[in-house]
Amino acid sequence: xxxxxxxxxxxxxxxxxxxxxxxxxxxxxxxxxxxxxxxxxxxxxxxxxxxxxxxxxxxxxxxxxxxxxxxxxxxxxxxxxxxxxxxxxxxxxxxxxxxxxxxxxxxxxxxxxxxxxxxxxxxxxxxxxxxxxxxxxxxxxxxxxxxxxxxxxxxxxxxxxxxxxxxxxxxxxxxxxxxxxxxxxxxxxxxxxxxxxxxxxxxxxxxxxxxxxxxxxxxxxxxxxxxxxxxxxxxxxxxxxxxxxxxxxxxxxxxxxxxxxxxxxxxxxxxxxxxxxxxxxxxxxxxxxxxxxxxxxxxxxxxxxxxxxxxxxxxxxxxxxxxxxxxxxxxxxxxxxxxxxxxxxxxxxxxxxxxxxxxxxxxxxxxxxxxxxxxxxxxxxxxxxxxxxxxx
Numbered sequence: 001x002x003x004x005x006x007x008x009x010x011x012x013x014x015x016x017x018x019x020x021x022x023x024x025x026x027x028x029x030x031x032x033x034x035x036x037x038x039x040x041x042x043x044x045x046x047x048x049x050x051x052x053x054x055x056x057x058x059x060x061x062x063x064x065x066x067x068x069x070x071x072x073x074x075x076x077x078x079x080x081x082x083x084x085x086x087x088x089x090x091x092x093x094x095x096x097x098x099x100x101x102x103x104x105x106x107x108x109x110x111x112x113x114x115x116x117x118x119x120x121x122x123x124x125x126x127x128x129x130x131x132x133x134x135x136x137x138x139x140x141x142x143x144x145x146x147x148x149x150x151x152x153x154x155x156x157x158x159x160x161x162x163x164x165x166x167x168x169x170x171x172x173x174x175x176x177x178x179x180x181x182x183x184x185x186x187x188x189x190x191x192x193x194x195x196x197x198x199x200x201x202x203x204x205x206x207x208x209x210x211x212x213x214x215x216x217x218x219x220x221x222x223x224x225x226x227x228x229x230x231x232x233x234x235x236x237x238x239x240x241x242x243x244x245x246x247x248x249x250x251x252x253x254x255x256x257x258x259x260x261x262x263x264x265x266x267x268x269x270x271x272x273x274x275x276x277x278x279x280x281x282x283x284x285x286x287x288x289x290x291x292x293x294x295x296x297x298x299x300x301x302x303x304x305x306x307x308x309x310x311x312x313x314x315x316x317x318x319x320x321x322x323x324x325x326x327x328x329x330x331x332x333x334x335x336x337x338x339x340x341x342x343x344x345x346x347x348x349x350x351x352x353x354x355x356x357x358x359x360x361x362x363x364x365x366x367x368x369x370x371x372x373x374x375x376x377x378x379x380x381x382x383x384x385x386x387x388x389x390x391x392x
Contacts, residue, residue, distance in 0.1 A: 001377065002035040003088045006077045007070070007096030010040025010059075011052055014271050015208065015243065017296045018092050018117055019044075021151075021172055028370045030054035037086070039077040041069065066246040067130055070095050078102040086110050088377050091145070093117055094137035100144040111380040114145040116155055116167065118293030139163060146380045149373070152294040154314045168376055172294045173366035174303040191277040195239065195265050202237040202265075203339070204282035204306070206275070206297040207289070209244040209251045214288035214311060214330065216250075219257045219264065221335035226261060234343035236283055237263040241270050279304040284342050284349065287316055290329055294319055299364050302356040307349035309338055321363075323356035325349075 005022050013019035022038060030036045030053065037056040041064075042048055048059050060080060062073035074096040081089050081103055090113040091100045097114045104112045121134035142148055142165035150156045150167045159165045192198060203222070207213040218238070225233045244251040258264040270278060279285070285301035285308045292298075292315035299319060301308055310316040311329040325342060327335040342349060 001088065001381070002037070002084075002086045003029060003090060003377065004037045004039065004081055004084065004086045005090050005092060006039050006081065007074055007092035008038065008040075009044040011038050011045065011055065011057065015245070015269055017172070017293065020296050021115075021117070022092055024173060024175055024366050025370060025373060026055045027053050028366060029374070032370070032374075034374075037084070039073070039080070041073050071098070074099050075102075081110075082107050087381060088113060090115070091141075094120055094134055094141045096137075097141035097144065098133065098137045100140060104144055104146075111147075111377065112145040113147050113149065113376060113380070114141045115149040115151065115170075116141045116159065116293075117151055119155070119158065119291065142167070147376050149376065152315055152318055154318055155293065168372075170369055170372045170376075171364055172296050172299060173364045173369045174296070174299045174360060175366050191274050192281060195267065197237065197239065197265075197281070199281040200283040201235065202239045202282060203233075203284050203286055204239050204241065204278055204301070205286045205288065206241040206270075206278075206301070208242050208247075209240075209254060210247045211250050212289060212291045214290045215240060215254055216257060217311075217330055217332055217335060218286055218288040219254060220332045221339060222264065223257070223261060224332065224336040225339055226263065233339060234283075236343065237265060239265045239267060239278065239282070241267050241275065241278060243269045276304065279306055282306045283346075284309055284339075286339075287311065288327075288335065289313065289316065292316060299360055302353075302360040303364075305353050305357045307342070307353040308356065309335075309342060311335075320356060321359055323352050323359060325352075 005026060008018050008022040009016060011023040013023040026036045026038050037058055040057050040059050041062050042059045043064055045057060045059060049057050051057060060076045062069050078099050088111050089103045091097050092115050094116060100112050100114055103110050121131040142159050142163040148165060148167040149170050150159060151172050153169060156167050156169045159167045205218060207215060209215060222238045279301055285306040287295060287298045287310045289311055292313060294315060308320060309325040310320055312326040313329050325338050327338045
């Protein structure tokens with residue numbers, strides 16, 4: 001089976017939930033013997049790689065602006081796909097889904113799949129016209145493909161009620177790799193020392209620095225408890241991992257909010273063992289987002305055993321299944337109150353974290369997710385539900 005992925009920035013993933021999703025899915029499919037192609041934007045994929053761990057990478061140009069980068073790359077990739085012998089063309093994201101009609105019309109032999117990752121039009125970085133187009137992209141994601149996949153039950157309900165569309169629920173997943181102990185210890189010491197951190201002496205957030213992720217609410221809440229003295233936040237620092245995404249003004253705003261407090265640390269983008277070290281040694285992971293799909297960063301934090309504090313939006317609650325502290329979305333005072341509570345109740349945090357880790361491993365296993373995705377491909381291609389994953 002030959003499968004192409006369109007819509008993501010590319011792989012290897014170094015920023016973005018969709019990119020992480022596509023990387024995990026494509027590498028496992030390739031390892032299982034499928035012929036996998038990932039379309040990539042040259043600015044994202046380093047050195048214009050053409051292959052990564054068995055996955056073919058096709059680098060095609062785009063108009064690299066905030067509003068045109070994704071859609072022009074999707075358009076060029078969609079045209080390119082018409083001249084390939086793909087069995088399945090899988091679009092990721094509602095913006096790219098706008099153009100999923102191209103192979104549906106001009107390459108009828110191929111099966112077209114769309115994964116609906118998030119209600120992107122809710123993100124404040126987009127203007128009125130972009131939100132209109134993203135709204136059309138949601139409709140397209142539910143109308144053009146042979147099958148629509150959603151990554152959360154919240155999105156499944158949304159598609160049913162807004163578009164009268166029954167979708168297939170396949171969640172995001174997490175992957176915890178086996179790390180050589182000595183290698184991990186070396187990286188741990190270097191990473192923590194660089195930012196003057198020690199185990200359990202910091203709060204952590206891992207996110208793109210864009211407004212709907214709610215980092216401004218977190219900084220305001222942290223500043224509020226810091227102003228009460230060291231005991232209010234237990235002397236714990238706030239570590240913010242991530243970069244902006246065409247959001248320079250917002251990043252500047254965050255740094256202005258953090259000005260004058262040396263305990264608020266911006267690390268920039270982190271990956272690999274550096275990021276795993278920060279997850280493993282955090283006292284508390286915080287997810288203050290105002291809108292989500294199903295956050296991979298949140299799932300990763302839980303899988304590493306970090307206690308979590310979330311905004312009480314439905315998508316975060318779905319991911320944590322009652323195993324997290326919660327605050328009222330966008331409410332600085334309530335978030336400050338919960339940070340203070342977390343500092344004073346470490347034993348409760350540890351118990352919740354252990355249960356959350358078990359829940360994540362059971363419900364967000366990438367091997368299961370790959371099997372479910374292959375089942376969608378197989379049903380669309382041959383329509384025989386009795387065949388097993390290994391027989392495709």
